[in-house]
Amino acid sequence: MGEEWKDPQDLINWKLSTDIPERTLHVLVIVKSVDAVLRQPNPIALPDVIWYGSHGSVGGIHGINLKDNRNILRDALTTKIIDRLDEMRSVLVKGPPMTGKTSLATLVSRALVNKYTDAKKKAAVFNFTALGSNEDQNFETIFKQQCKVALGYAAMDIPVDRVVFLVVDDVQVIYKPRNSLYQVGGSKCFWELLKYVQRNASCNVRILMFAAYGSSPEFPRLCTSAEFDIRMVFGIDDLNFTDHELSEYVTRWFEAISCFDEPQKKALCDSLKEITGGHVGLCMDVIRVLNNVYTTSASDRPSADALRLMLLGGSLYEPDDQRLFEALKANRAVKVLHNLQVEELDRLERIACGTSPCVDYAFVEQCLRTGILVQTERVINWWPRCHTDFSSPLMWSLFLQKRAGNIVRASNAPKSLPELITRVIESIDYDGVRSMFCKILPCDLLLERVWQMEFYKALLRNTPKTFVVSFTVDPLFGGFVEFTIRGTDISWGIVLLRDGQRLSESENTNQFLLGNYSGLNDHCFIEFRRVKTVAVDPVAISRIAVDVKNYDKLFCVLNPEWRMLWYWQ
Structure with a gap:
């Protein structure tokens, strides 16, 4: 007949209104099974807006209680996600x-x-x-157990008169091995539906x-079964709390917030951002502790x-007990x-210092998948570039500690x-530092990372095991001391500076005389300053003399001659 009929009644009407020569007309009638007919109510009888499946968590540690x-x-x-969903489907x-994905x-x-x-308007979620x-x-x-309707009904029947939204959590469990046709957990139907939705704007x-x-080790070898444009993907930068959200979270969940005035509250939130980078799970852990x-x-x-100083120092019960830091290290996000x-x-x-060769790309992907690293966009030399960074300041500090674990310590103490x-x-x-600088882009963050790494290693090599060297306060707890060295009767603090940055700020705030820094026996500033050469850059030398x-x-x-000038007054 050359026609495709979706409704048998249309076929009958066509037969009655068309002059067909006398012949036998064969009609194939497909009768739905009793289960198919009775499995769901008529979509017309559904409420205009209906929500199937999970409505959040009540009393659990995962998800959110609405x-x-x-x-x-x-x-x-x-709103941003919904707008992008309307645009890209x-x-x-x-x-x-x-990072709060289930919530x-x-x-x-x-x-x-x-x-x-x-x-x-009509919709089904x-x-x-x-x-x-x-x-x-x-x-x-799994879909039918949770949503109480069949996937076919949700994807084909209900969309007849409304928009259907499938919100799928933990989709990584049905990723497939790369270059393989094998689909995990009978998920081929889902990926085929996804491809159909991506191709058909009218769907x-x-x-x-x-x-x-x-x-797990196999995750770097797994992937989705469909392609995603960059505009279809939201990442860690989107998931992290904004400054406003973090302030709102502290206001609503921190039980001691009534003790804080607005300046103290802002200082608390700034310190929390320094510790966590806005990472949702770490923010929750800090407030819980x-x-x-x-x-x-x-x-x-x-x-x-006192509470603010606890946060600044990473302590909970006694000065410098580092209990907050230890509690955060137990979080699944950093374990x-x-x-x-x-x-x-x-x-x-090598990745942290920007000198990772091509052979490390697979490992970079593994670290991205496990949450050790994240990809963010940074402006380098006025051009936006995709940059690989640690997922939180806490992760960077913990890495430094682990990286230094096999360094041979000194036998005698300074x-x-x-x-x-x-x-x-x-x-x-x-x-070695000069060679490393030649391999990386002129990015201030990478330059600072290189110096932090090298200085920390050198501190460990030149102190005995009885000395505890910590890299915590500046990037992690919002203060100025980047390294502390503590022994039986000594407590020293060191601040790293670059090209005069923060020099006046660090000295004028008198942070070493307050709160958590009051126990320091001594402190100093180490500045790494870039000059052309000592011989032909007298202006730089005169500035150093003034400082x-x-x-x-x-x-x-x-730098770059690496001639050392040190002064102690």
């Missing part, structure tokens, strides 16, 4: 562990329901997780996926200043670093901080 009025609804992010949100899936589902309810898809239970079975189905980076300290000290609760071998730590150091600095400056491999005169306890290392 009935809790302390929730941060993240309206700006959910499919979106992938991926990030390291403990965000629920928040987006809630926002979709509210949007279509307010607009008086399915919020579910792919966890459980395996050889025993395929993807369709009434939208698919939003949330994927965690897996920590501080709440525990506050509530268990009912008879002698710490003041706002993956403990699984790296010495060879992998070598690779990670008698003073000036003696230690002299040893350190003389022992740095400046040729040395104005600022007490200043050491200066000149």
